[in-house]
Amino acid sequence: MSEMMLATLSNIRTVDDMVAAFRDEEHCRRLLESMVWPNGRICPACGYKRSIAIAGRDTGKRRARPGLYQCSSGDCRFQFTVTTHTPLHATKLPLRVWLKAMWLLLQSDKGLSSVRLAETLGVSQPTAWRIGHAMRLMVARENILDGTVEIDHFYLGGRPRKHPDDPSLGRGRKGQVKTQKTRVVAIVQRPADVTPGSAAGDARAAVVTGLSLRAAVGAIAPQVELQAHLMSDEAKAFMAIGESFAAHETVNHSSREYVRDTVHVNSVEGFNARVRRTIAGVFHHISPELADLYFHEIGFRWSQRVVTGQAMRKKPKWQGKYENPLVAGASRTAVIASVPRSTGRQMRRSPDGGITIKSAVAAFG
Ligand SMILES: [Zn+2]
Numbered sequence: 001m002s003e004m005m006l007a008t009l010s011n012i013r014t015v016d017d018m019v020a021a022f023r024d025e026e027h028c029r030r031l032l033e034s035m036v037w038p039n040g041r042i043c044p045a046c047g048y049k050r051s052i053a054i055a056g057r058d059t060g061k062r063r064a065r066p067g068l069y070q071c072s073s074g075d076c077r078f079q080f081t082v083t084t085h086t087p088l089h090a091t092k093l094p095l096r097v098w099l100k101a102m103w104l105l106l107q108s109d110k111g112l113s114s115v116r117l118a119e120t121l122g123v124s125q126p127t128a129w130r131i132g133h134a135m136r137l138m139v140a141r142e143n144i145l146d147g148t149v150e151i152d153h154f155y156l157g158g159r160p161r162k163h164p165d166d167p168s169l170g171r172g173r174k175g176q177v178k179t180q181k182t183r184v185v186a187i188v189q190r191p192a193d194v195t196p197g198s199a200a201g202d203a204r205a206a207v208v209t210g211l212s213l214r215a216a217v218g219a220i221a222p223q224v225e226l227q228a229h230l231m232s233d234e235a236k237a238f239m240a241i242g243e244s245f246a247a248h249e250t251v252n253h254s255s256r257e258y259v260r261d262t263v264h265v266n267s268v269e270g271f272n273a274r275v276r277r278t279i280a281g282v283f284h285h286i287s288p289e290l291a292d293l294y295f296h297e298i299g300f301r302w303s304q305r306v307v308t309g310q311a312m313r314k315k316p317k318w319q320g321k322y323e324n325p326l327v328a329g330a331s332r333t334a335v336i337a338s339v340p341r342s343t344g345r346q347m348r349r350s351p352d353g354g355i356t357i358k359s360a361v362a363a364f365g
Contacts, residue, residue, distance in 0.1 A: 012103060018100070018103055021099075022096040022099050022100060024096075025094060025095055025096065026066065028094070028095035028096045028098075028099050029066070029067045029082060029095055031099065032082050032083075032095055032098075032099065033067070033082045036082050036086070037082075041069060043071035043073065043076060043078055043080065044078070044080050044084045044085040044086075045071065045076055045078035045080070045085075046071060046073055046075070046076040046078065048071050048072065048073040048076060050071075050072040050073070051069040051070060051071050051072050051080075052069065052070055052072060053066075053068070053069055054068055054069065054070050054079070055067070055068060067081050067082060068080075068081055069081070083095075086138070087134035087135075087137045087138050088134065093123075093127070093131075097121055097123065097131075098131070100120075100121055101117065101121060101128075101131045101132075101135060102135065104117065104120060104121075105135050105297075110277075110278055110301075111278060111297055111298070111301070112132070114126075114128040114129035114131075114132050115128070117131065117132060133290075133293055135297070136293040136294065136296045136297045137293070137296070139296055139297060139300035140296040140300075143202070144222075144223060144224065144225050145187060145189040145202055145204070145223055145224045145225065145228065146189065146224070146225040146227065146228050147189055147190065147192050147201075147228060147229065148189070148190040148192075148228070148229045148231060148262075149187060149188070149189050149190070149224050149228045149229065149230055149231070150187070150188045150190065150230075150231045150232065150264075150265045150266075150267050150268035151185065151186070151187050151188075151220060151224075151230060151231070151232045151238060151265075151268060152185075152186050152232065152233065152265050152268040152269060152272060153183060153184060153185045153186065153208070153216075153235065154183075154184055154186065154272045154275075154276070155182065155183055155184070156182045156184055156275070156276065156279060156291065182207055182291060183207070183208050183209070183215075184205050184206065184207055184208065184272075184275070184291070184295075185205065185206055185208050185216060185219040185220060186203070186204070186205045186268050186271050186272050186275065187203065187204045187205070187206075187219075187220060187223050187224060187268070188201065188202075188203040188204075188267045188268040188270075188271050188302075189201040189202045189203070190267055200302065200303060201267075201303065202299065202302075202303045203268075203271045203298075203299045203302040203303060204223050204295065204299050205271070205275055205291075205292075205295040205298070205299065206219040206223075206292060206295065207291045207292060212237065213236075213237045213240050213241065215237075216237035216238065216241055217237075217241055220241060221241075221244075224245070226244060226245055226246065227245075227246045228245055228246065229245070229246060229247040229248075229249070230242050230245045230247065230248040230249070231248075231249055231250070231251075231263060231264065231265055232248070232250055232251075232265060233250060233251055233252070233253045233265060234250045234251075234252050234253070234254070238250070249263045250263070251263055251264055251265060271299075271302055274298060274301075274302060275295065275298050278294075278298050279294065
């Protein structure tokens with residue numbers, strides 16, 4: 001296999017391709033390097049673009065291993081490998097396990113449970129669980145949404161449990177006060193370009209505590225540019241937050257209005273449905289503390305879809321194979337190039353031999 005063939009994971013289409021590409025650690029390291037540094041090595045400490053390979057050189061304690069580089073900046077001289085300052089930092093797992101996990105993640109349309117991942121990779125379930133979470137951190141997007149942005153909220157979790165002391169939960173909003181359900185705000189950027197083959201646009205979701213104005217602002221403000229054109233229903237919190245944005249249009253769901261020309265929240269409602277189905281079908285139950293990690297993965301999958309049609313097709317809902325007729329299908333090309341750029345999140349070996357992930361996400365401390 002030539003160097004060009006190693007360019008991205010998306011070139012690997014079959015299991016035979018995968019066996020060839022991941023045949024030893026050396027190949028895996030070079031493949032990962034081509035994905036992390038598509039335009040040449042960059043020092044993860046200072047961003048300097050020149051560095052030298054120091055394999056075989058005496059570094060004091062031992063001989064430098066292949067894949068160890070040293071920053072050429074006089075002030076820095078940082079020694080690094082392809083995994084330094086990524087979620088794979090200081091991993092003791094072979095790189096081929098990581099690459100297989102990434103490949104499986106890209107191959108699956110709806111995600112993989114840690115149990116399935118463990119069986120497939122031949123690792124323990126707790127290890128697979130941590131691999132899955134590292135992958136979710138890697139696919140987290142940090143760009144701010146712009147253009148036409150739809151926002152909506154929904155609930156995750158089952159029906160409220162009946163409690164003998166408190167039998168009447170009531171219906172509608174009255175019942176929601178006492179439910180154990182998790183409130184989620186979802187944000188979807190509509191594709192600016194609807195010619196077939198363009199990217200579908202990004203989607204985000206975040207757990208919020210209550211749908212107070214403050215909680216909604218906290219979830220939406222850091223994710224959306226102020227010049228964005230916001231679309232939502234007429235929920236009170238959304239009405240208030242909309243005033244901060246360049247434009248805000250609403251559909252009045254309570255009077256059964258769902259689409260008014262280009263004003264609708266169909267994309268974000270499709271994303272909501274995707275989130276609910278994925279959580280129910282793959283992950284069964286997730287804790288609210290970890291939900292944001294799963295949202296990264298689901299949002300990543302969503303953003304990998306491409307526009308396949310020109311206009312909204314009129315189609316009964318039950319015939320629609322996809323949530324939004326404008327965007328369908330999952331494109332797995334050019335996926336990985338954006339993946340391992342999440343510096344600042346680190347995966348480390350724990351004292352008891354497991355893997356711990358140091359990250360900004362509170363779940364990992
Ligand atoms: Zn440096």
